[in-house]
Amino acid sequence: MKDAFGAPQSLLILGGTSEIGLATARRLVTRRTRTVFLAGRPSEGLEAAAESLRSIGAEVHTVAFDALDTGSHEVVLGKVFAEGDIDMVLLAFGVLGDQARDEQEPPAAVQVAQVNYTGAVSASLVCAAALQTQGHGSLVVLSSVAGERARRANFIYGSSKAGLDAFCQGLADAMHGSGVHVMTVRPGFVRTRMTAGLPAAPLATTPGEVAAAIELGLRRRSTTIWVPGALRVVMAGIRHLPRPLFRRLPV
């Protein structure tokens, strides 16, 4: 059960090697979290992530989970929920893709869309239903400011996050009053493996800061959070920029 400050005791991370996911887990383990399920494709990275959380005192289980294999989600995630209540699900998987290549290779672009959107939709629905049955819990979904307005430089990724973001807004309303809290997280540019080598955008942030924002959002039961918070204002402006101007922006 979560406590009065929204700190969960058990945590399921979908995308168990995600740096934002792990930063969040580390932060929550120092609060109340004792049990962590890391779901992802079996790999050394996943085991290493599990070990790093064990070393700070958590009881960690790894779960073989593939976002693209939507047919298996119900069974795989159902097993996790059968072990006991999950107070918080963090949907942290996603791929950035390579915009230039993906434009040339439609199948690669489709895969970005499938991981980031279709896979996330399937996993979210499965988890939301399980949380609803247990009558409590938070579903935290990592969206992105890239979904707020599609940019020339990464509109394939951006459009998949736009779809996910819209889905989550609707899901949050669908779950309203059911005891299940759905929170959409819209980080800006986060310095991680995924963005390594890319020039950092203004207001760039770190996995640790995203984790702190998530913890605060849980306490406040927020439905949408921006990291850093200033992006809420910045993006409100960008969303309304005239297109000819926006196209010329060096972002």
Added chain:
Amino acid sequence: MPVPFAAGPAAEAVSVTGWGRTAPSSAQVLRPSSYEEAVAAVRECGGRGAIARGLGRAYGDAAQNAGGAVLDMTGLDRIHEIDAVNGLVVCDAGVSLHRLMQVLLPLGWFVPVSPGTRYVTVGGAIGADIHGKNHHLSGSFCRHVRAVELLTGDGETRLVTPEDEPDLFWATAGGMGLTGVVLAATVELMPVETSMMTVDTERAADLDDLMARLTADDHRYRYSVAWIDLLARGAKTGRAVLTRGDHAPLDALPDRLRADPLAFRPGRLPAAPRFLPDGLLGRRSVGLFNEFWYRKAPREQRGRLQRLSSFFHPLDGLPEWNRIYGRGGFVQYQFVVGHGEEEALRRIVRRIGSRRCPSFLAVLKRFGDADPGWLSFPVPGWTLALDIPATLPGLAAFLDELDDEVAAAGGRVYLAKDARLRPDVLARMYPRLDDFRALRSRYDPRGAITSDLARRLGV
């Protein structure tokens, strides 16, 4: 909204919180109006069990049951029998202390223990083994309970008395409803001549002065409590206003009140508005309030006549007062440390002061002898209760540190107020926890009775 029981298992789940309005979870709220319906609800509850709920005054998640059933007991509200000669009442669990006062005061009887609000049910009073300003003399509520009609998780109804089934009785006393659903109880009453109180008020300049005064003459008063200013620092740390008193005898009343000495007509303001912003009770506003409250109190005043409701339940005058903390809600922290641990109390009060926790409802009380309830809160010593807005940054970690101080001093926190304790600290605070767990599995092998609090703390 509670649904009529007839709606059956199809009843829709609704979001439920405690009085502190934190950590909502959803449950089917059923409102049994007979013992048979309550028995059926427990027997037919699903895998996520059921828990009894009274008037929802527990601050945390004690009367919540995510995904399961919450039995709203206020539908069981009959007073079965009043023995006005010997002072005994037999009533359903859903009868509130407010109702008991309305019915019993005109007959010259009063509840044996009254907490800070009259809006608690008899079942809730047993489940939390509540205490009041007379704890130093009268102990907690269950000391005055002669018998309990208890519906245990196996679906059986048992008449439990402290003589015949001491284990089950004293596990139920303070057991947060986890031994079963209290259906009815027999409670011993206290005779009073009037519905007025004679009250002595005095100020204490600091915490040591306060403890000295409480130690010196608490035994001369039936009721004793101190409001304490936790925002005061330096030499003023722990300054307080003591209010102590007793029921006024008939001859203490002026003529105009003698015509109807047992009148009970508490006034109520309109309810607090539904949507108030967070942060209304910040450091500045609470600091001003505390300064005012301390200065307003007379330095020393003897024998003032006060209405019973304003002496015991000042906050009941503002219905839904918990809304003043806004959407973010609040937590109440109440702990007790034993006699001889005054240094721990001083340290904690200093820490709260230097952390500037905006708390305007802080209360210090000296407890008397403990009762045998297994998870019952009071032990002889000092108890401090304070309300804090849940949105205060860093509060979670700060209260965790206080838990460690309290546990190290052999003290404990009160489960009826709790919404955030760590499970591993609970066992250090309540040494009979393992016995309690064993008893629960004996009377409730399939775990039909459970709550969010039980899940969170692993009770």
